[in-house]
Amino acid sequence: MKRFSELSAVRIKQCQPQDIESIYTVINDAAKAYRGVIPPDCYHEPYMPIDELSREMQQMSFFGWQDEEQLVGVMGFQLVKDVTLIRHAYIVTSRQRQGIGSQLLNYLRELSETRWLLVGTWADARWAIEFYEKHGFHLLADKDKLLRTYWQIPDRQIEVSVVLGLKLS
Numbered sequence: 001m002k003r004f005s006e007l008s009a010v011r012i013k014q015c016q017p018q019d020i021e022s023i024y025t026v027i028n029d030a031a032k033a034y035r036g037v038i039p040p041d042c043y044h045e046p047y048m049p050i051d052e053l054s055r056e057m058q059q060m061s062f063f064g065w066q067d068e069e070q071l072v073g074v075m076g077f078q079l080v081k082d083v084t085l086i087r088h089a090y091i092v093t094s095r096q097r098q099g100i101g102s103q104l105l106n107y108l109r110e111l112s113e114t115r116w117l118l119v120g121t122w123a124d125a126r127w128a129i130e131f132y133e134k135h136g137f138h139l140l141a142d143k144d145k146l147l148r149t150y151w152q153i154p155d156r157q158i159e160v161s162v163v164l165g166l167k168l169s
């Protein structure tokens with residue numbers, strides 16, 4: 001109970017183009033979790049350069065979690081064909097494992113109107129897989145096909161990624 005009452009002072013908002021610097025800060029702080037874990041050729045700093053983030057923001061909606069005025073978590077929400085993708089889920093290092101990712105995921109799940117919610121992540125990011133599994137997602141066997149159908153990512157990333165899905169209806 002305490003965990004959630006502490007979170008009640010903060011809230012979810014839909015990010016706007018002017019939030020790009022804050023989103024950039026959140027993603028590149030949180031993505032340090034990948035350093036030394038995912039294949040070295042897939043990790044670079046900043047993990048997401050600002051021009052790439054700007055392109056991503058044109059493709060999807062980002063929702064953020066604010067601690068008072070400060071953005072501390074983000075999650076992208078993208079409708080592609082007949083599914084909804086959860087993209088770029090990042091909570092700043094100092095606020096991870098305090099329920100914020102769960103709150104954002106539950107919120108986006110409610111917003112989704114498709115039959116399937118899909119998320120792709122690095123196969124080596126065991127904590128992220130566990131996070132989604134706790135929310136009812138399952139690893140999907142046909143991940144290469146799914147990644148080619150619903151994402152636009154390099155072949156190398158497809159090779160070392162997994163896809164989890166949650167059937168909503």
Ligand SMILES: CC(C)(COP(=O)(O)OP(=O)(O)OC[C@H]1O[C@@H](n2cnc3c(N)ncnc32)[C@H](O)[C@@H]1OP(=O)(O)O)[C@@H](O)C(=O)NCCC(=O)NCCS
Nearest residue numbers: 030033089090091096097098099100101102121127128131
């Ligand atoms: C994955 C992430 C978005 C989850 O958000 P969060 O606010 O930390 O997650 P919650 O507090 O709601 O849920 C925590 C659960 O997620 C899993 N988890 C999250 N971070 C973990 C870590 N570092 N180690 C182990 N498990 C972790 C655990 O199952 C944890 O439950 P527990 O604390 O009871 O063991 C966040 O930890 C993050 O930004 N991680 C780094 C970047 C990343 O992996 N992004 C995912 C991209 S798809």
